Amino acid sequence: MNAFYYRRNELYAESVLVSRLAERYGTPLYVYSRRHIQAQYRALAGAMAEVRPLICYSVKANTNAAVIRTLAAEGAGADVVSGGELFRALRAGVPVSKIVFAGVGKTGEEIEYGLRRGILFFTVESEPEIRRIAACAERLGRTARIAARVNPDVDPATHAHITTGEKENKFGVALQDVRGLCRLAARLPGIEIAGIHMHIGSQILSAAPFAEALRRTRELCAELKRAYPSFRYLDIGGGIGIDYRPGQKPLLPETYARQVAPALKKLGISVVLEPGRFLVGNAGLLVCRVQHVKHSPHKTFIVVDAAMNDLIRPLLYEAYHEVLAVRRGRRAIRADLVGPICESGDFLALDRDLPAAREGDLLAMRSAGAYGFAMASTYNSRPLAAEVMVDGRKSFLVRRRQTWRDLVRDEVIGN
Ligand SMILES: Cc1ncc(COP(=O)(O)O)c(C=O)c1O
Incomplete structure (x- = not known):
């Protein structure tokens, strides 16, 4: 539209x-056009219907309450990266059970806020972070669901400042370190391993990097699902690119879905998406x-x-x-x-x-x-x-x- x-x-x-x-x-x-936001949400949900994803709008893209509320009314959850974004998402009416919390440097105060409210899961990006979340959960007598953020080391062919899934980036843990992180998580009190997460970058105009990231992580995902009964989610992040220039070809939701949905379906797992730019x-x-x-x-x-x-x-x-x-x-x-x-x-x-x-x-x-x-x-x-x-x-x-x-x-x- x-x-x-x-x-x-x-x-x-x-x-x-x-x-x-x-x-x-x-x-x-x-x-802002409300109908455009609604149309984008429906196009993505429709294209990915065979895996019935939870679409967590990446609030960082546009934090206006009316925008968040428009998407919440469509059924969207929220991907937040700070206590402030969590506050905004809740205030705008996103159900707490549909909120995921990412970011490499969550503070104790932010973790406590997420735990007290009962968010769906925290994505964790390092060993110190998981220990911090566990300590906080134990102190509060709560269980923290976590999804380990994998850095699959793929080139999303986008601007260097919005690449997040290459080995030089600060985000996530290397593929070979995820099992160790999960073993540690399983030993810590107050932690439940809910899944894995990745987000390879933003404004990606080809579906190929998403398919490649999935190809690199699907075995790990299947293995973790067998190892941990609580393991349910694969969150493949956001990043779907849009047209900025006249004549530029955006990444269409159907093209994206064709490349990722069959592999996701085979895994038999609950799928989470975190689009931001695509929606707004x-x-x-x-x-x-x-x-x-x-x-x-x-x-x-x-x-x-x-x-x-x-x-x-x-x-x-x-x-x-x-x-x-x-x-x-x-x-x-x-x-x-x-x-x-x-x-x-x-x-x-x-x-x-x-x-x-x-x-x-x-x-x-x-x-x-x-x-x-x-x-x-x-x-x-x-x-x-x-x-x-x-x-x-x-x-x-x-x-x-x-x-x-x-x-x-x-x-x-x-x-
Ligand atoms: C973890 C995470 N998820 C989702 C997004 C949203 O990305 P996009 O707006 O490209 O869909 C970002 C953007 O930086 C992100 O860091």
Whole structure:
């Protein structure tokens, strides 16, 4: 489903004019399509139906409560990586029995929170971590279900900063060390071995690396299932890639399912998926207003009111976001799209053919629903943008714009 489209040269979000949203809620503005999120969830659940996976939305991609709630209403669980994300997932209505907790450095406080609430399982990434979880469980008189995170050492052919399943990465334990970790886990009090977990990277556009990771781990999985009666889950993480560029081929859920579902079915195990970007990436736009156009002898700069603090992906990952004119019709010019922050890295698009926008025009960055607002900061004391959800003809504010006062609310002037 494409939630954002043109009719008579005006950009729409579902049935709502994007220009209306900008007028009503101001800019910079994140706009999300509820129907797109629902359609993505249903497409993945449908494609993987033969293994009936538990789809745990990876909350880090977009932490807005309305987004999490939309997915929870579809039946999704949550993949969280901090106490804060666990808090958000519970607050938004995700059942605790569908929450998995990953991350290489969980604190004692976070482990205790997860244990007290009774999450489905913690993924564990090292021996010290499993000992810490066991000590916490024993102290609380609880049982911690754990899934050992395997690093299968496959190349997901994506950007180096979002590769997580190669041997150089900090994540998981090597395949040959998983049995030892499970033996240790079995000896520790308060630990139940619930399964294994992997997540090989993000924005993966081919199903082959997923199939390869499964091929490398399936024997281990079968062996652990025989060895530990409590072993029930294989969590194959997230990572399904989407289209950012016009014409780019996304990894379709059917293609993904064709490569992974048969092997999963053969294992006869409960399957967990942790998609983030796939569910919300193309459900979001970042709408901004042109402040002015600056010509230098070498270049043209379109200066907008959104900046790297609102969307850091172009700088952090050299990510490409398509730039749309909210009202189409101007010719294209070669330019950089930049924000007002005092950094040369403050760009949203570099050396691109962009709409020849003028002061006051509205532009929209496509594919901004994942790792957009979630990575935003208030650098240069820029208040966080507002977020709005569209559902058919309706739109509603799902996060109000920060004020200057919000910026200093938690500060203490001391002596
Ligand atoms: C453990 C884990 N699961 C799931 C995800 C979600 O990845 P994606 O948004 O690519 O689906 C991530 C992303 O970093 C992750 O670290």
